[in-house]
Amino acid sequence: MNVEPEPAISVRGLWKVFGPHPERIVGSPEAELSRADLREQTGCTAAVRDVNFDVAPGEVFVVMGLSGSGKSTLVRCLTRLVEPTAGQITFEGEDIVAADQARLRELRRHRFSMVFQHFGLLPHRKVIDNVAYGLEVRGMNKADRHARAHEVVELVGLQGYEQAYPDQLSGGMQQRVGLARALAVDPDLLFFDEPFSALDPLIRRGMQDEVLRLHHEVKKTMIFITHDLSEALKLGDRILIMRDGAAVQLGRPDELVGAPADDYVADFTRDVPKSHVLTLRWIARPPVVGEPLDGPELPATTIIRDAIRDVMHATAPVKVMSNGQLLGLVDHEDVLRVIAGEPQPVSV
């Protein structure tokens, strides 16, 4: 195995409790209570409970949960828009929780930026000045920041609208402005707080593709909050599922669908077309005695959907390979069973 790269951001034991004297909750027996019981007994609400994860550089890390699961609070804790109650957030070896206000501002101005659900644009400023706002608060002069803003406006496909005001744009275009504003400061880490949930489904899909394209082009590390599973599966390299403030499962999309950690996640992922998410690894089976082993080879990371044609055309079962080793076989029957939505034999 190759050496794990140092994580872009690392979160350990993160808590956020709202209410009177929240600090007394963490580490006390009450921390074990359910959310409702905790509120009943202490008047406090644990929005984020003991969350741990690392995000690799260049990764798209998705945090998914229903409303009230604490995902938005979690992402706000990472940049301390909301002050965490306990825990460590390490960014390039520096503990963000310990940073003072000046240092925090410095980080926000140069290293982080965020895209918001309701855009948060300044209605009294033109698109170009909205995009340049992050550079303006840094103190960059007007000519420089406009030059940079023009580049970014082009990157998100808003050229021609520089002089428009936010109210004159559609929701999707407003969010492009929000995206451009976040990209303009050339951050190392981009946070997205349900950026597309206020948009129409068609526009939403377009914006998701836009994010994938931008990720491909600028290769930023992204932490993306959503309540939409299909969005999470589409964008996320890895997904963290949250429920009632706690992490339920962390894994690649195929891991969540193929091996849900509990009934909650299973329930969530039940309607996902498995052939669109699972890879051949998940359905490869040991050869049956006498089965022909001269079929075509496919890598284990191939998504089933992409393998359908090959499997159906092959005269013999397809050989699923991983690092040059035979992992197992997949034939017509196996693929059809996935597509028909039959329960899969769990194979981890």
Added chain:
Amino acid sequence: MTILTADLVPSSRRFDRRWSIPVVLVAWWLVWRFGFGTHNLPNGGPTFIQDWFLRIRNAADAGRDSSPLFIYFFNPIAKTTGSVISSMMSLTTNLGWTGITGIASAISLWVAGWRHGLLTAVGFISFGVLGLEAESMQTLVQIIVAVFLSLLIGIPLGVWAGVSNGFSRVVTPVLDIMQILPTFAYLPLITLFFLIGPASGTIATMIYAIPPAIRLTAAGIREVSTATVEASESLGATKWQRLTDVQLPMAKRTIVLGVNQTMMAALSMITIAALIAAPGLGASVISALIKLDVGAAFNAGLAIVCMAIVFDRVTTAASVRTERASRAGGAASQRTRLLRYGAGIGLIALGVILPGINRSLATFPDRWVHGTRNPVNSVANWTQLHWYGATSWLTTTVTHWLIDPLQSLLSNTPWPVVVLGLALLAYFVGGLRPAIVTAGCLMGAILMGLWPSSMTTLASVLIGALFTMIIGIGFGVWLGRSRMADQLIRPILDAGQVMPPFVYLVPCLALFGATRFTGIVAALVYASPAVIKIVAEGIRSVPANTTESAISSGSNSWQTIVKVQLPMARGMLLVALNQGIIFVLAMVVVGGLVGAGGLGFDVVNGFAQSVFAGTGLAAGLAIVFLGIMLDRITQSAGRSRRTTD
């Protein structure tokens, strides 16, 4: 605290409330019937507070030139304000009516556009036409100074209250109290520190005009969407950058609305401040009211209304414009902007140069003056002559059947029974806290030595509030149910709300003479617009499908109103009652000027005769007590009802 008091009330409260209030009333009536006139505080109660106030007043008068508090604090304030006002007054004289009209129109043109520039010109010329050029300018100057200073203090405080929860918690209850105080109540206190005159008039006006500036600025800052504030924070903006780049620009519209409210408050207060010798239109109204010269009072009132309309329209338009301009959609082109600026400068130049060419142009030409005094007086005389039967019948009927009995019940029952009775009523309406507040406030009125006056005022307020609610619910339901009625009546209500309260006294005086009833009618006219609007709002906020389901199950209009819409609008009805009763109190005390008696008369008399200065101060405090009592009872009624739902 409300939740606490609600818990203290026994759980069988529904039963209690149904029977307890009639029981208290009947018991009270029996005591009144058989204990008539006993223990009812000879001479109105103890007078030591009034004597004490008088001594303070005299000590203040004596120390005005020696005490450091006066030399280094109050006197400089009064002196600076006074000299600013007098130098601005001489400036207006030098500019002449053309200069003032030119400047005012130009400013309106710049901030609010062509139409409002024209409106301003017409409004300012109307002052001269009414023959009140000088008085109008005096009022104008005092308003400008008061509004300027109010905004200078109010906007920064409002910004502070907008960004700091701690400061907001401190300042909100203070503003609440300031808002329920009838303007009359603190005039005596102002004169204690600043004597009478334009300076103290302006300072009193500021006290009244600052709260809306603070409130609306804070509201504007708080309304800014959290997403935008968070976005700027996430980009590393400092608090100052957040304020100047995000919060202030986005709150601009609401802040300008605050300027509008501040101006309207200042205008209504500066006319009342005429009682403490602030010169201007208010003084004309008062001297006319005292002489029962309806025509002259109407004429001056008309000038006040013209000024109110100009201020209101221009600042409202400016507020809408700020919003549109800042969001650019409707921003004017470069050319029209230049044209506007050019025209404005031209207007000013013309206005200022004209009197320079010919000094006689500085004063408004006499042959253009067409005051309304004489025609109005003949209309008033005709009305009094021909309607005398109807109006005097109305006055005597209401006085005989409502005002007299209630006043007798309040002031001829032994006072401990009145205190107990009102406290019990407050308890059954709202719980323990309002009951304690009620008892405390009534004891306060006794301590002031003004029990009979307080009871006179209270009787008028209760009857005024009753009429106001009847009218308010009647019209409110109509407006709430019919869009056409709303479109027809609402502009009248809007206009009614911008008028300073003094103006209402004039027609009432013409119709009903100098009686208690006049004060009540004026209060009714003054309070109704707000109450009607709130009731209409409540009716309209009943969900359409609830009304529809009532109609589809066969309710007729009356059943729909009584069984569905009014019960569902109960919360708003109680808000309307609260607002109505506070408005009525404010106007009833002003009615003291025209023979309504009570605390208002005591206040006015305190200004007129220095031996009664102590009584005036005490009356001001007694009004405060009544205001707090009525406010707490009606507010708690709204709350406790809601908690039992």
